[in-house]
Amino acid sequence: MTTNTNELSDRVAIITGAGRGIGLAIARNFCEAGATAVIAELDADAGEQASQALRDEGHDAWSQQCDVRSRESVDALVEAVTLRHGRVDALVNNAGMNFVSPTECQPDSDWHLQVDVMLNGVFICTRAVGTVMLRQGSGVILNISSIAGYGAWPLRSAYDAAKAAVISLTENVGCEWARRGVRVVSVAPGVTRTNILQSLVEQGVASLDQYNRRTPMGRVADVEEIASVARFLVSDRASYITATTLAVDGGWIAWDGLPGKATV
């Protein structure tokens, strides 16, 4: 495509939780556009395997163990990246998990873990990397939120609340930094074929058939379909897009969910 296939060359991107799933797909997509991918992963083995796989494909990638809940851990990551590359051009706040339980039974630990990783972790990473980007006068922060951030998905109160907060954080920080060269954007994936989904299906708390029926396009997303949008948003092609969230959901949130007959 005329879209420059090297449009991210010489860019350094940190992707959290990129040992697998959407994060790894984004890392691969960015590498294919010429970027260096830094895989920040709590599971050090998964991070190293992912970066090795990318290197085996001829890409420039490395990993560092990182706990996004910890300021010290994130600061160490940012220091390592800036020492090695001198800059950070993109941060993808992707790390996440999804526990399913009735709110009245939800242990404190489950609530805190999800909010710590998917909201506090986004803030900690955004502040640390954003400071570097503001100094550079350039950079893009991409938050992975969710369609669950737009409304109620019962039994997922912590997940929904954290994702809604990330949509708000995107708008807030996007506006704060709009005149300082740093864009902050978000992608809200619909149901996506990942190992988290697979695990929920195996637990019997998620049904692929049900998700397929609920999605106007009749199917769930592949991780590459989220990654291609991530690439657009961090590229210079999206230079006037900031402080906003783009749903990548096959039409899920546009629809009220009631079956009907097309009458256009």
Add this chain to the structure above:
Amino acid sequence: MNSRFPGQVALITGDCDNLSLTLARALRQEDAQVALACQGGLGGSAIEAAGARWYAMDLQNGKASQAVLRSVADQLGRIDIWLHYASATACSSGTAGLDGVHNCARFIGEIMQSQESGRVIFVASVAGLFAPAGQALRNSQEAALFMLTKSLAIDWAPLGLRVNAIALGVVQNGVAAPDDHLLGRIPMGRAARPQELVEAALFLADDRESSFITGEVLRVDGGWTAYHLFHPFDEAF
């Protein structure tokens, strides 16, 4: 580098102004055949110089519009991308303008359904999301385009068609310099360059990039609609 839309046909309706011409040129550069169906404010020669075919069309005349669209489909063989772009002037026509777009949608939708593929992009204004004072009719018209986007997306998703919108903030149109009063409201502090609209439109038209996006409104607004507080923007700090 390969082009993005070889062999595809793109139809642009709505305004005949510099932005529609820029969109036409960009689609042409990506090897799409481009038809621009509008009333012809720029003149046919300017449109043809951009590599597009011009079809004189008055969107508010339903029967005549259908005849024009039929000519486009007959002469170019298919319609893969339909991009409707209406400026503030066109939107002042109110419900008649909406009827015109809906009328086109029915016809173009049938063609795309027979192809089992197609992408529709409505370029409307952020005025359909937040209400600028003193232009109730225009704001309502813009909002209607966003709801039309969602409604068509839902109806057509099972048929393989995608429908999305762009909520455009202030854009340089090559005619008048953007008003400082408006620029002061925008977090980024500047108007969009035409190319920034073009890139968003091409992204939504490209199945290799946005294949799972439908029924969505992409805000290309420099942060306008995220910001709710004071005017000018500086006063927020």
